[in-house]
Amino acid sequence: MEMRHGIRRPAANARMRFPVRRILVASTAAILALMFVLWRFDNNRVETLRTDLIDAILPSFEIGIKPGRIVWSFFDSVGSFSRIVKQNEELNRELSQLKSWREIAHNLERENANLRRLLDLRAAAEHYLISASVLADSSSPFRQSFLISAGRENGIVDGWAVTDGFGLVGRISGVGTSTSRVIQITDPNSRIPVRLGSGNRAILSGDNSSAPLLDMIERVDDVELNDRVLTSGDGNVFPANTLVGFVVKDSKNRLRVKPSADFRDLQFVRVIRVRPNERIEGPGELIVESSGSAQGLQPEATANSGN
Amino acid sequence: MSGLLQRTTIIVASIGILAFFLTPTGHAPSRYPPPDAIFCLLAAIIVRRPSLVPAYAVVGVGLLCDILLFRPLGLWTLAMLGATEFLRGKTDNVRGLPFAFEWMLVSAAFLCALAIYNAVLIVFLTPFADFSLILLHYLATVLAYPACVVVAIFVFRVRKLHPVEEDSAKGSSD
Structure with missing residues (x-):
């Protein structure tokens, strides 16, 4: 590179390099655009690929995350x-x-056990808990989710509920071999059927704020502040009666739920393993099919027993 | 510092920022979205020494972020590639001008990237964030830019080169 070419040299150089580089960049851009379109229209397959990739990448990220944790905890403690x-x-x-x-609770527990024995009550199908640690916080300002250290090989299945021992944290969405992703109840995509005391149902919908909104409340007048909010178990995905939080009102008078889960300090979570409820299908042997009118009634009977 | 070493340091630093964002602390949604520090750092370096952040590094870091942060795959990478390529083309214009001009240019590039990103999300009927959150994210990023420039200059030792120097640097790295 002789100096006598002076300042004009870079221009000539750039013109030579320009087309090749431009074509490379443009084709990369095209591939990226294609990737997005593929993600949009074949979401499930691409998301599966993503969880597998995260499975592969995350272990090497642990090295980076550990110092990060130390730095954060330093700021925190100061x-x-x-x-x-x-x-x-x-x-x-x-x-x-x-x-x-605690005294009261102990007494109640004893009393409860006694009463159950007297009633010969069959409680809902047993739940088991799978404990996992929180690996990485994959939430951006617009999405609320994190990754945990249990996956397919631990028997995790999409849709299961995740708690931190105090209350509902979210649900599993995306399972890799040894990691899975939890969507928090505060995520804008999260919708969870809940029960607000006395059989009043509602949908808990996350909206990126720390207290998710109560939507589609069955009887708004019956809701009282500080009511306990439990999962209702509708839709057979979530276990019923897991504590979510308490009813509060925001500045615009909308009803929200203050989660019992402590989102500020999540290190370990428990995934609630749910055995799918046995489906009750068909009228069984009780109704003898005889005439045409009975057939007309049958679908309705099925729908009712299904609930 | 040699070019290759400098390049590697910059990529490692970007991944370090990502690891910092991934660190599990405080899962409560924050009212204030953090700045896009990775974009700021890459932009601050590209405006000074485009050869230190090649396009494939931008794409690699962007895709890694997209995958790990559960963003729509490829879209933000594409927006970032567009913005950085635009800034790469403006290197000669920025050289010798006051910092305020550079700041405005980078802010404008980021605004375009953000606008296109969200416009595409809307067109493809993908859920996107509240307008107020996006605005706060933008402001945070613009405010974080000077800090990233300081880091680029004093930590990564990146400074603007004279055209001839830039050319010879290119020649030596090829």
Whole structure:
């Protein structure tokens, strides 16, 4: 590269390199666009590919995530020193209250066990818990999800509920071999059927705020602030009666749910393994099919027993 | 620092930022979306020394982010590629101009990328975020840019080159 060409040299050089580079960039762009279109129209297959890729990539990311965790916890501890004294007082006060509650709970538990025995009650099909640790926070400002350290080989299945011991955190969406993704109840795509005391049903829909919105409430007038919100188990995907949180009102007077789960400090979660309910299909042996009118009634009877 | 080493450091740093975002802390949704620090860093370096961040590095880092952050595959990478290619073409114009001009240029490129990204999401009927969140994300990114420039200059030792220097740097790296 002689200097006598001076300033004009780069221009000539660039003109030589330009077309090849431009074609390469343009074709890369085309491939990316194609990738997006494929993702949009064949979502399931591409998402499966994505979970497999994450399965492969994430272990090497652990190295990067660990120092990150240390840095975060350092910031966290610096900020929390001032809060700790106040928090301690609060906790002590709460503890003294909780002690009396514990006594009550113990008594109730005993009473419950006795009553159940008396009733010979068959509780809902047993749940088992699978514990997993939180590997990575894959939420962006617009999506709320994270990855956990259990996957297909641990028996995880799409759609199962995830709790942190205090309350519902979200549901499984995307299962890899050894990792799976949890969509939080605060994610805009999350819709969960819930029950607000006394059989009042509603849909809990996430909207990126820390308290998801209560939608499609059956009887709005019956809802009271601080009501407990439980999953209703509708749709046979979620276990019923898992605590979600408590009813609160926001500044615009909309009803929301303050989650019981502690989203600020999620390290371990439990996945609730659900045995699918046995479907009750058909009228059984009780109704003898005889005339044409009975056939007309049959589908309705099936629908009712299915609920 | 040699070019190759510098290039590797920059890619590793971008992946480090991604790892930082992936670190599980505080799963409560935040009111304030964080800035797109990866875009800021890459843009700050591209405006100074385009040869240090080749297009394939932008695509690689972008795709990795898309996969791990569960974004629509490829779309943000495409938007980022477009914005960085635009900035790459403007390197000669930015050289010697005050920083405010460069800041405006990068902000405009990011705005276009963000607008196209969300427009495509709307056209393809894909769920997208609240307008207010996108706006806050944009403002955070614009405000974070000067900090990324400081990092680019003092940590990665990237400085604007004279045209002739740039040419010889290109020649030596080819």
